[in-house]
Every structure is written in C-alpha cells, then in structure tokens.
Amino acid sequence: MTSRLRNASGFALVLALLLLWEVSARLGWVASPNWPPFTAVVAALARDVMTGEIPLLVGGTLWRMAAGLFAGGVAGVVLGLAFALLPFVARLFAPIVELLRPIPVPAVIPPLVLFLGLDDTMKVTVVALTVFFPVLTNTVQGVRAVEADALAMGRTFGIGALRRALFIVLPASLPYILAGFRIALALALVVAVVAEMIAGEQGVGHYLVMMQFAGRAEEIYATVLLLGMLGYALNRGFLLAERRMIHWWFALGRQSDA
Amino acid sequence: MSFLSLDAINKSFAGVPVMRDATLAVREGEFMAVLGPSGCGKSTLLQIAAGLLPPSAGTVRIAGRAITAPPPEAVYVFQQYTRSLLPWRSVRDNVAFATEHRLGKRRARAIAEETLAQVGLSGFGDHFPWQLSGGMQQRVAIARALAAEPAILLLDEPFSAVDALTRLDLHALFLDIWSRRKLTVMLVTHDVEEAIYLADRIALLTYRPSSISEIFEVGLPRPRDPITTRALPQFLELRQTLLQKLLARPDA
Numbered sequence: 001m002t003s004r005l006r007n008a009s010g011f012a013l014v015l016a017l018l019l020l021w022e023v024s025a026r027l028g029w030v031a032s033p034n035w036p037p038f039t040a041v042v043a044a045l046a047r048d049v050m051t052g053e054i055p056l057l058v059g060g061t062l063w064r065m066a067a068g069l070f071a072g073g074v075a076g077v078v079l080g081l082a083f084a085l086l087p088f089v090a091r092l093f094a095p096i097v098e099l100l101r102p103i104p105v106p107a108v109i110p111p112l113v114l115f116l117g118l119d120d121t122m123k124v125t126v127v128a129l130t131v132f133f134p135v136l137t138n139t140v141q142g143v144r145a146v147e148a149d150a151l152a153m154g155r156t157f158g159i160g161a162l163r164r165a166l167f168i169v170l171p172a173s174l175p176y177i178l179a180g181f182r183i184a185l186a187l188a189l190v191v192a193v194v195a196e197m198i199a200g201e202q203g204v205g206h207y208l209v210m211m212q213f214a215g216r217a218e219e220i221y222a223t224v225l226l227l228g229m230l231g232y233a234l235n236r237g238f239l240l241a242e243r244r245m246i247h248w249w250f251a252l253g254r255q256s257d258a
Numbered sequence: 259m260s261f262l263s264l265d266a267i268n269k270s271f272a273g274v275p276v277m278r279d280a281t282l283a284v285r286e287g288e289f290m291a292v293l294g295p296s297g298c299g300k301s302t303l304l305q306i307a308a309g310l311l312p313p314s315a316g317t318v319r320i321a322g323r324a325i326t327a328p329p330p331e332a333v334y335v336f337q338q339y340t341r342s343l344l345p346w347r348s349v350r351d352n353v354a355f356a357t358e359h360r361l362g363k364r365r366a367r368a369i370a371e372e373t374l375a376q377v378g379l380s381g382f383g384d385h386f387p388w389q390l391s392g393g394m395q396q397r398v399a400i401a402r403a404l405a406a407e408p409a410i411l412l413l414d415e416p417f418s419a420v421d422a423l424t425r426l427d428l429h430a431l432f433l434d435i436w437s438r439r440k441l442t443v444m445l446v447t448h449d450v451e452e453a454i455y456l457a458d459r460i461a462l463l464t465y466r467p468s469s470i471s472e473i474f475e476v477g478l479p480r481p482r483d484p485i486t487t488r489a490l491p492q493f494l495e496l497r498q499t500l501l502q503k504l505l506a507r508p509d510a
Contacts, residue, residue, distance in 0.1 A: 147341040147342070149336045149338060149341035150341060150342055150344065152305075152334065152336070153334075153336065153342040155328050156308055156310060156328050156332070156333050157328075157333065157355070157356045157357075157359075157406055158360075159355075159359050160359070168344065171344070171346045172344075172346075174346075246346070248345040248346045248388065251345075251386070251388055251389075252345060
C-alpha cells in the first residue's frame with residue numbers, strides 16, 4: 001500500500017512538471033518561440049506519426065540499432081567466453097581491449113566515415129563497437145562466477161569441453177551477460193542517434209538536426225519525447241524478456257534492477 | 259584384485275605438500291569410507307580418485323587401468339547439491355544431463371524418470387531443483403549419478419549438507435541402492451557414526467601432509483538398522499576407537 005502511494009507520488013510529480021511546462025508556455029512565463037506548450041508538442045508528434053514520417057525514421061534508427069546490438073553482442077559473448085575459458089586468448093587480446101575500451105565511441109565516427117561511408121554500415125559498426133565492450137566485460141565476469149562444482153560435474157559425466165561451455169558455462173553466465181546487454185541497450189540507442197546526427201541523412205538523429213536548423217521547436221521536442229518513450233519501452237521490454245529467460249535466477253533470490 | 263587403487267598419491271598446491279604417499283585399495287562391490295578431520299584433504303583425495311584432479315605423483319587405477327581423466331566407470335557426487343545441480347534445468351533434465359550427450363535427449367529423459375523413481379521422486383520431474391527441499395535435491399543429485407550407470411560412486415560428504423533426520427533417510431535410501439546395484443563406493447566424511455553405519459571398511463586419513471594411516475574392518479551385519487545397529491557394542495567400541503584417533507593431534 002505504501003509503495004503504491006510512493007509510486008503514485010512520483011507519477012504525480014511528472015504530471016505536475018508537464019502541467020508547469022504547459023502553463024509556463026501558455027501564460028508566457030517563458031516567452032520564446034523555442035518553448036511551445038506541451039500539448040502543441042504532443043499534437044506535433046501525433047501529426048508526424050500519422051503522416052508516417054516519424055515511424056519510418058524511427059524504424060530505420062531501430063533497425064540499425066538492432067543490427068549493431070546483435071553484431072556487437074554476439075562478438076562480445078563469443079570473445080568473452082573465449083577470454084574466460086582460454087588463457088592464451090586473454091593474454092593475446094587483453095591489452096588491445098584495454099587500450100580500445102576507454103576511447104569514446106563518438107570519437108571514432110569520423111575515421112569510420114572515411115572507411116565505411118555515411119550509411120548503414122558505418123552506423124551499425126558504431127553501435128556494435130559500443131555494445132561489444134559491456135557485453136564482453138560482463139560475459140567474462142559471468143564465466144568467472146560459474147560454480148567450479150558445476151564444471152566438475154560435467155567432467156565426471158564425461159561431457160566434452162565444448163558441450164560444457166554451451167550447456168553449463170553459457171546458461172550459468174546468462175544473468176551477467178543479460179546485465180551487460182541492458183547497459184548496452186541504453187548506450188546503443190544513444191550512439192545510434194548520435195551517429196545519425198553527425199553523419200549521413202538517415203534516421204531520427206538526422207531529423208532532429210534538420211528540425212533544429214529549421215527552427216521547428218515543436219518537432220524537436222516531439223522527437224526528444226519520442227526518444228524518451230522509446231528508450232523507456234525498450235528497457236521495459238528487455239526486463240520482461242529477462243524475467244522469462246532467467247526466471248531461475250530471480251527465483252533463487254538474486255536481485256534485479258527492475 | 260581391487261577395483262579402485264590409489265598408489266602412493268602425492269599432491270602439492272603451489273609447492274606446499276598436502277598429501278604424501280596416500281595408498282588405498284577399494285575392492286569391487288565394497289563400501290569404503292575415508293574418515294578424517296576437516297581440512298585434511300579428503301576431497302582432494304577423492305577428486306584425484308575421480309580423475310578430476312591430477313596427482314603430483316602416484317597412480318590411480320580403476321578396473322585395472324591407470325587413469326588421467328574422469329573414467330566412464332566412476333561418478334563423483336558433490337557435497338553441495340545447490341552448486342552442482344543446474345538451476346535452469348528441471349529436475350528431469352538435470353538427471354538427463356548425465357547421459358544425453360551419449361544417448362540423446364529422449365532416451366536420457368526416459369532413464370531420468372526411472373532413476374528419479376528409484377530415489378522416490380516420481381512426479382517431481384517438472385519441478386526445478388530450487389523448488390525442492392535440501393534432502394530432495396540431494397536425491398536428484400544421486401539419481402543423476404545413478405543415471406550414468408557407474409560401477410563406482412565417489413561420494414564427497416553428500417549427506418552432510420542436510421538435517422539429521424533427512425540424513426538418516428538418505429543413508430537408508432543409499433544403502434538400499436548400493437546393495438541392489440552392487441556398486442563400489444568410496445565415501446569421504448568427517449562423521450564417525452556415518453562411516454561406521456554405512457561402510458564395510460574405514461580408512462583413516464591423517465593431518466597434512468595427509469596419508470592413510472590405518473584401515474578398520476567394520477564387520478557389522480547387514481542389513482543395518484538406523485537405530486539398533488547404532489546401539490550394538492561393536493558399533494560403540496569402534497566409534498570410541500575412531501574418535502580417539504581423530505582427536506589425537508600429532509602435536510598433542
């Protein structure tokens with residue numbers, strides 16, 4: 001009951017702030033063409049959604065994000081497993097990973113543009129690079145947390161190394177891997193939009209910059225609002241999928257951030 | 259001829275010797291208990307016997323063959339069922355895990371149902387391990403070991419993680435399975451009464467660097483009863499002898 005009340009109070013604050021936005025614009029407290037009322041922004045959003053312009057842009061952005069998430073995620077998991085299970089791989093690649101990891105991904109967009117051009121390939125690569133590191137780190141951590149007894153159990157039944165990796169190590173580290181993906185998911189949306197803002201003529205990011213040049217405040221806020229809702233929906237969807245995939249982890253009383 | 263023989267096993271961890279010339283022979287069909295205080299390297303010895311840990315020197319033979327990897331005849335049963343059972347698999351699929359890489363999923367599941375019935379867990383196949391009590395989880399681990407049809411079971415204190423009553427229950431179940439399947443068993447434990455109640459012979463493991471110091475014949479008649487066997491003079495006498503040996507420290 002109290003937690004319900006607390007949730008409700010947080011929701012009330014959101015409504016209050018939106019109301020303040022509306023009133024401040026309507027009553028001219030903030031007198032600027034760049035401060036349209038909230039309802040006008042929602043109307044603009046609805047209009048652009050109806051024309052099919054926004055869904056197309058969002059679809060493109062989401063597609064590039066998903067492709068990058070998949071490519072970077074698979075690479076992160078595979079290399080993470082190899083890192084943790086094969087000492088020579090760790091010795092060989094660890095220095096490179098440690099040198100590349102701190103580079104802010106937007107900084108590699110200009111050189112990537114030179115090699116990969118302005119279109120999908122470049123943007124998917126940028127997202128994949130972003131996703132790769134948190135997934136890699138978490139996979140390595142997850143593998144280290146696998147119970148030694150579970151691995152020895154596999155050996156005592158004569159189960160081979162590859163099968164042990166796929167049927168013991170991978171599922172046991174899945175909670176950690178998914179935690180990495182959750183971080184990566186948020187970053188992937190950010191980076192996908194940033195890449196579109198910097199280069200090329202695609203997606204929500206590019207649209208946002210265009211609207212800024214055109215001075216169309218309503219569209220700018222509408223896009224920002226949409227991205228906010230999109231990020232929220234992606235995270236919620238991910239948490240739901242996570243609950244299904246590693247239900248056993250939650251049943252064992254492990255905490256989630258949900 | 260012994261079924262499992264440990265011949266002059268030495269083991270060092272990071273240069274520190276923990277085991278020196280441990281020698282033990284387990285006969286076919288025998289129930290051998292290895293008794294020792296905590297931290298004397300019982301699990302180390304058992305893992306070496308299972309081929310899970312290489313000895314620094316010495317030879318392990320199972321069915322006459324020197325082994326360097328886990329042999330198909332032997333299955334190791336772990337002390338902590340929560341760590342060796344896979345929480346993402348149902349009880350049935352946990353048991354099937356022991357054989358599905360050899361027999362395929364269908365056959366492995368059918369065997370799993372059979373062995374689950376043998377440990378009194380029919381109807382629990384669809385549960386997850388963490389939905390069961392500790393004693394039931396250890397039964398799942400035993401069923402999984404039996405599914406692989408081993409000739410020898412290597413038990414690492416599998417009855418120590420459950421409460422006292424459940425332990426008696428598991429003892430009875432296990433003795434029944436042991437005699438029906440004509441298994442060879444090597445059990446390590448620190449529980450003197452458990453060793454006497456279950457075993458044919460008891461090997462005493464000394465402090466580090468540990469080795470087998472003495473072997474005792476239990477000689478109690480079978481089938482044994484959880485209550486009356488424990489009251490036999492022979493039982494009490496052996497219990498006293500073993501406790502005295504265990505409590506006598508080398509520096510005392």
